[in-house]
Amino acid sequence: MTVDWARRRAHAAVDALERLVGGLGTAILALATLLWVAVVAVLCLGGVGFLLAPSAARAVRAVADRERARLSRWGPEILGPGPLPPSWRDRGFLRELAWTVEHATVGFVMSIFGLTIPLSTVQDATYPLWWWLVPADAAPGLVFWSVHNQLDALAVGLYGVAWLLVGIFAGPLLARFQAWPGRALLSPPPGTDLSLRIAELTATRAAALDAHAAELRRIERSLHDGAQNRLVAVSVLLGAARRAVERDPATAGEVLERAQDAAEQALAELRTVVRGILPPVLDGRGLDGALAGLAADCAVPCRLDVDLPRRCAASVEATAYFVVAEALTNVTKHSGATSAKVTARLEEQRLKVMIEDNGHGGADESRGSGLTGIRRRIEAYDGSLTLTSPAGGPTTMRVELPCGS
Template identity: 40%
Template sequence: MATESTEYGQGYGYRGGPGSRGTDAGERRRRLPTALRAPVEARSWRELGYVMLSLPLGIIMFTFAVTMVSLGAGLLVTFLGIPVLAAGLAGCRGFGALERARARGLLGAEVAEPEPLRMKKRGAGAWMGAMLKSGTSWRHLLYTVIQFPWSVFSFVVAVAFWSYGWLMLTYPLWFWLFPMYGGQGGLQLYGDGTHSVYLDNPFEIAVTAVVGLLFTMATPWIVRALTTVDRLMVHGLLGPSRLATRVVELESDRGVVVDAAAADLRRIERDLHDGAQARLVALAMDLGLAKEKLTEDPQAAARMVDEAHGEVKTALQELRDLARGIHPAVLTDRGLDAALSAVASRCTVPVQVEVDLPARPAPAIEGIAYFTVSELLQNISKHSRATRATVDVWRVENRLMLQVTDNGMGGADVSAGSGLAGLAERLDAVDGILVVDSPAAGPTRVTAELPWRG
């Protein structure tokens, strides 16, 4: 398995740098409490705009969907029903693209494009068949139907809270319109044939403003809760399905595995060409010279044979190391406990190994676990400046857990494009996870999680 050294000491320390003043300015702007800031924040106004637009768009989408589906279902007895239904579903997919763009612009919801139509042939018939068979198309139709009643509810709630809140909050600024133009002391709170209650004295005006302030501060959070439902609908109905997402992930993981296998083959070829193969070629030449000198100068021939014997031992050791790097025999014969202990014994730092496994996992998972620990210990030897390290291996339900810790200088960073990044990609290819906790000055704790697959 190819190994790449991880650079410790990168990506840590003082994070402010030259741009820290902008952070201070942002902190000054956020001295107001969140509740007081929310009514005037741009995010709140964008969310309100989203709710306001949802109603007219919902009416258009609902009308289109119901009309096209009803018309298509009614025409199924003729040859026109299928094209009408397919056109209706295509229109719903178009509305879905609009809704994803609207959610992205106003709500900041990043929704991936759904899977495209899969057509085995070209032509109008193949297109209509693919449209009608696509689950994505029917999910878009479902969205256009259920979005309308929800948009009515959210529109009414948002407009009511927002308008009443600001009207009551600003009531001290415009209450004078009632006695001047309305012929009454103030806003009428209650009235019947005999009694009337007006908000006309200073105390009642102040209480009205306070109630309006409470409404105004609560409205952004109510609107945010409403748009959370919209986010869920857009993600769940207009984005890619879980199955399609999983297929994309598996395709990506397969690419990672293929690339890793190709890199391993190149490394093995390079090690053989530059190491054992070169030594064996030199050994063959030396033995040829020794054969020629055997009758003329037996002593020189004996020295050359002795040197060749040493080269044979070196070549054998290199071949053993190469075989160990491909898949160590001790791992196959005795499992992770013995294999990791052998790796730890070759580390330049004292390593304590604890393996607590009730059984052996699948050979592929066992090999990945071995090479993960091997690469992490190699990084500790080269870069951590640690004086001790530990390796712990255990099982939690159907997951194999690995944890490698050291007391070195810390600063290991997966995002720095180092060997840890490649290791994380390889683990992800088999549904594994790599978590690195490495603050400046240490200690470093790297936890890997793999599927058991025993």
């Protein structure tokens, strides 16, 4: 339990650091945009700035949309308001401008402080190893005492451990506080036109119906080409055995044995079809256990990193299972990889799965390999798929599926 708790805390701290780094990027853009808005406002006093006002409005909207996309990757999606407003008096645009001011100042300071914590941790924790290389008056960071001997240096090292604890416990809170103004100010207000969202849901509903129809066709083909043929063979062999009992009893046993083999093969293929509909391993072992089985059976050495503190809906788990199974099949058949890794996390009501391999890359949905089917299955559950596969590799597939409580 202690090891799991420590692992979760460490993962949360790293996740928070990644968010703060992303927040620093948008904070720099917001700061540049704020400076440009200020310049345009000053120029407006002379009348020239009115010609530049549309560019300032577009800059504010662009950086706000960038922040919406960043926050949507770490939680519920934030929809944009669409085209620029005709007037700077538009309430939605004023909220974006207010966020730009806040994020360029307070958000920027939060990111800098959040990034200072791991740097101070490394610097102070390792200081006892190199303290004699610097002057006594040049103690690192916020150390308020002079370092004259090893004992003083060890005290600095303990200071670094304190910074580590601050990063582990305060980092996630800091990332949350930095994101809060964006979610409060950039979310669409009540009454916003949600036609884009309606169109998206319509498309995903159509994808769900297509995926359902394709799944039914796959099951029908499996039954027709496999189990049905086996059962027909069983029927034929049983008829031959019945006639052999009357004409040549010595051969009846051999015919019955062949009929039994055909029946066993039919049962095996029926089990395969059933597992293709909803794998029984998900009920017995959960998604983490099912993914462990896929990783163990993969022909390419596959590492597994799963942190799923609770179960998701059965349909979501089945989708994640099939996505990983198809992805590992592609890794084995097409990537030329020597290693793969599957990561699964449950974060903020979303199941996040990532499949990586060190193959030659170049994966392309237009060339098949089951990627189109994977995307349709994911989008049918209002999820998202991001595929990164440059020529020469590596290939990374990121999948997010909504998983409500």
